[in-house]
Amino acid sequence: MxxxxxxxxxxxxxxxxxxxxxxxxxxxxxxxxxxxxxxxxxxxxxxxxxxxxxxxxxxxxxxxxxxxxxxxxxxxxxxxxxxxxxxxxxxxxxxxxxxxxxxxxxxxxxxxxxxxxxxxxxxxxxxxxxxxxxxxxxxxxxxxxxxxxxxxxxxxxxxxxxxxxxxxRADKEGTGFISILDFQDIMVNIKSHLLTKQVQTHLIEAARESQGGTRVSFPYFIAFNSLLNNMELVKRIYLNVTNGHRTQEVSKEEFMHSAQAMSQMTPLEVDILFHLCDVLHQRGEDYGNWDGRIVYNDLYAIAPEQYFKQxxxxxxxxxxxSSPEDRGIFIQILESTYRFALGSIAGAVGATAVYPIDLVKTRMQNQRTGSFIGELMYRNSMDCFKKVIRHEGVLGLYRGLLPQLMGVAPEKAIKLTVNDLVRDKLMDKNGNIPLYCEVIAGACATFIYPSTSFRRGIAGGLHQSPGNSEDPSASGGEIAGGSKVRAWAVVKELGLFGLYKGAKACLLRDVPFSAIYFPAYAHTKAKFADENGYNSPLTLLAAGAIAGIPAASLVTPADVIKTRLQVVARAGQTTYTGVLDATRKIYVEEGFRAFWKGALARVFRSSPQFGVTLVTYELLQRYLYIDFGGTRPTGSELKVASLGxxxxxxxxxxxxxxxxxxxxxxxxxxxxxxxxxxxxxxxxx
Missing domain, CATH: 1.10.238 (Recoverin; domain 1)
Known part of the structure; x- marks a missing residue:
């Protein structure tokens, strides 16, 4: 053989x-x-x-x-x-x-x-x-x-x-016409795989209303079969009219213009399409409400998932x-490297989009009450935002962005890559993963990157010169001596191990954040998907942003502690020796509410940041997809159609x-x- x-x-x-x-x-x-x-x-x-x-x-x-x-x-x-x-x-x-x-x-x-x-x-x-x-x-x-x-x-x-x-055979007289019953018999016996139950049930009504009698012509017969054979093309024509939107109504004239521009679909085929939609609407729940326009779901009522597509x-x-263990270690390393590269790009895009909010959040969190510094510099987040623009200009909102990207890009890349990797390992042979495994995968995605310390110092602009606390312009990323903060200067000042100052607080913040965020994102995205499991970029962005709300808000206390530990205290400010010491002193000096400082700004920063990051990561996976034999991030491809x-x-x-x-x-x-x-x-x- x-x-x-x-x-x-x-x-x-x-x-x-x-x-x-x-x-x-x-x-x-x-x-x-x-x-x-x-x-x-x-x-x-x-x-x-x-x-x-x-x-x-x-x-x-x-x-x-x-x-x-x-x-x-x-x-x-x-x-x-x-x-x-x-x-x-x-x-x-x-x-x-x-x-x-x-x-x-x-x-x-x-x-x-x-x-x-x-x-x-x-x-x-x-x-x-x-x-x-x-x-x-x-x-x-x-x-x-x-x-x-x-x-x-x-x-x-x-x-x-x-x-x-x-x-x-049905046209015994050679007239070019067959009866509607013969038409139904031929379609049901020979073309049944092209007929949905709705169309099969209403074949006679559709032919009678379209042909205006009890006979079907050969051109109509050919056009009807051609239409059913090319329903995937019909769907593309519809999406071309609506620019990808699946709920926009399309008239026959609009559809005809697109059909002539994209293909050789004939006017008769278009006419049959709209007649079929008319018949199905008349016999369905929308009877009496159809205005002659079609939406994407109307096409699914006509075209079943054909066997080739299934x-x-x-x-x-x-x-x-397929089991990742079946692949060589080199292929798995290539796949992880590929994911890391896309994650780095996505992380940089997300961080840049929300950097001004991050700067405001950090400055608010490090503003201390109960100390011996004097009046508060900022009344609230909006006041902080306005004063930064007034005294430092619009570019002041992006002060320290480059060091931020040095930390965020690999951090987000590793989180996304590790989450995908662990999910792959915890999936069963059918590709399903239980909720507790999703939580574990998210928690494992946490990564403490050393640039976090100097990133906050630069972004926060919190090392002001003593005696200049009321002048916001002095807070533009300077160390105690008044010089601009540079990444290398922070390394020299703090030392290698100093870069990891606040690492425990990072762990307390990032582990629960990721454990909450990634499962919430996966399930929210699934809820927003259409009937075919497809997520548009807008629904991906919305899912990422919504998932960030509980994740960001619930870990704010750990973020406050981390910020206090990482930023150098000014003269007269309380210093902290560790997580427990910071927790105790903040509570005694500033009260319980101090742990929730910047919570709103954190939500407004983390929620859109992860939304932008995840939608970028998903779209990069879709349009730059390389098949390594493993899995794609959950939901970045259409759901699998049902079988026959x-x-x-x-x-x-x-x-x-x-x-x-x-x-x-x-x-x-x-x-x-x-x-x-x-x-x-x-x-x-």
């Missing part, structure tokens, strides 16, 4: 796959185990009813895997088919092996006819096997053998030709949750490629019209 090579999806481990095979193999020959057709199709795949099934159908489907054609499935064949299912074109490859009954890697005309004669559709609406269409592929004498690539094109064209053949998404899901029957595989033994076996086999039946008989009245052994 022709070898297909390697797939794009990492397969299940041989040991695990062998264990699964052995559980279902019931035949043993010469010390080797084999699966029977019933073992594979009924017991393992659960495709047919165990008590009432069609024997011929079981054998025909099992022959897809049984490449030796000996009636039994060996482990090498089982493993090879698992690999075949991992290909993005697995649906076509599986269909090809169904027709390649002798296993020589080619399909002959007799093989094609043999399989088609067993299909229910051929019995209901016979296809003319002597038609010019068949001759174009198999030759006039039908002796030509067709390769896989050629046969995949043939299957695609054959299904379209089948619908036209159905129209010809399978592709399912493969992407399996790929996303709306359910995910229930059999835990469907691992690796076999996770897509159900939609693959279902797709063969509906996509290519190969609805094989499932049941038989008298079952033979």
């Amino acid at each position: 022709k070898s297909w090579g390697g797939g794009f999806l990492r397969r299940a481990s041989p040991v695990h796959l062998q264990e699964v095979f052995n559980r279902y193999a019931t035949v043993e020959k010469n010390g080797e185990k084999f699966m029977t057709p019933e073992d594979f199709i009924i017991k393992y795949l659960n495709l047919l009813d165990e008590k009432n099934y069609n024997v011929d159908t079981v054998k025909l489907l099992a022959a897809i895997v049984d490449t030796s054609k000996d009636g039994l499935i060996s482990y090498p064949e089982f493993q090879a088919f698992e690999g075949l299912l991992c290909f993005p074109d697995a649906l076509y490859k599986t269909a090809f092996q169904l027709f390649d009954t002798n296993g020589n890697g080619m399909v002959s005309f007799p093989e094609f006819v043999e399989v088609m004669q067993k299909a229910d559709l051929q019995k209901k609406i016979p296809f003319n096997m002597n038609s010019p269409f068949i001759e174009l592929y198999f030759g006039r004498n039908k002796k030509r053998l067709v390769t896989y690539n050629e046969f995949s094109q043939f299957l695609h064209d054959f299904h379209e030709e089948y619908a036209i053949e159905g129209f010809r 399978i592709t998404n399912r493969l992407a899901e399996i790929h996303a949750v 029957d709306g359910k995910k595989p229930q059999n835990p033994d469907h691992i690796g490629g076999y996770s897509v076996s159900l939609p693959i086999f279902s797709g063969i039946e509906t996509k290519f019209g190969l609805c094989l008989p499932k049941y038989t009245i008298q079952r033979t052994s």
Whole structure:
């Protein structure tokens, strides 16, 4: 049998796959185990009813895997088919092996006819096997053998030709018209995979209202099928009109302009689209309220998730949750480095966006009451903001930004990277993670970066010259002697270990912050996602900002203590020896409310900062995505569509490629019209 090579999806481990095979193999020959057709199709795949099934159908489907054609499935064949299912074109490859009954890697005309004669559709609406269409592929004498690539094109064209053949048979008089009932019969039997339940139920009403009678013309028939075949294009046209918004109403004229600019979609197809939406609205809850405009959800009522998209998404899901341990350490390091780089960019963008708020927050937190300095410099955060602009100019709000970025960029990058890494490790094989594991992942994301100390000194502008406390202009990032604060000067003044001053307070602040923030963000983002699991940039920003409110506010006391420990005290101000000492002295001298100084400014800083940071990180992941075989940050891709029957595989033994076996086999039946008989009245052994 022709070898297909390697797939794009990492397969299940041989040991695990062998264990699964052995559980279902019931035949043993010469010390080797084999699966029977019933073992594979009924017991393992659960495709047919165990008590009432069609024997011929079981054998025909099992022959897809049984490449030796000996009636039994060996482990090498089982493993090879698992690999075949991992290909993005697995649906076509599986269909090809169904027709390649002798296993020589080619399909002959007799093989094609043999399989088609067993299909229910051929019995209901016979296809003319002597038609010019068949001759174009198999030759006039039908002796030509067709390769896989050629046969995949043939299957695609054959299904379209089948619908036209159905129209010809119904149009016995050659008028170019068929009855509405014949139209319904052809669509339900040949094009059922393109019909949602709503459309299938209202086919007759849609055709009658659009055609204005009891007959359907051939142009309408072709346009109707073309529309259903190209619903993904229809969705793109809609999004082009609305600039990506999914709730904006679009008129027929607006849609037509976009359709003509983007594609060759005909006016008849557009007319059918709006007629379908009209019919569905009339029969739905919005009866009497439709104004002739459509929204994105209307398109989903017409177009189901087609099998190709379901399978592709399912493969992407399996790929996303493949075990990181299956990958080499070098690949995992590359992935973490990639995430770190994107996290650094996102952290820098977020910090720059809210730096003025951070500066105000730090100055407010370090303003002490109960000391011997004199009057307070700032009455509140707004007063501080105004005085900085008045005495230092607008650029004063960004004083110390560069050292801030030196600390924040790697800090945020490591938080994002570590959170992703730990979430990956704590996910189960289905890609799910419990809440307590999300909290653990968030807590592990905490990182204490040494630049935090001098960052605050510069950003805060708190080292004023004595006796100049009422002059805000003196607070522009100066050390005790009045010189500008420089990063290297802080290192020389504090020493290497001095950079970690306040590290315990950082730990008390950052661990609970991350433990609260990351799970809150993940769940808020999920709540804001649309029905397809998609988050727009606006909802990502909102989720990041909302998650920052409880996280930032609840850890303010630890942030106040950290600020007091890191900033050099001026003459006459209380000094602190550690976290407990600072906690006690602040409470005694300033009261409980002092621990919540700058809380509002902190929320206004942290909430938008993390919102901007996370939306930047998510969008970078989306548009600069590199596949390392691991996972993407949760929610940065669309949710996986449901499978053919709306359910995910229930059999835990469907691992690796076999996770897509159900939609693959279902797709063969509906996509290519190969609805094989499932049941038989008298079952033979």
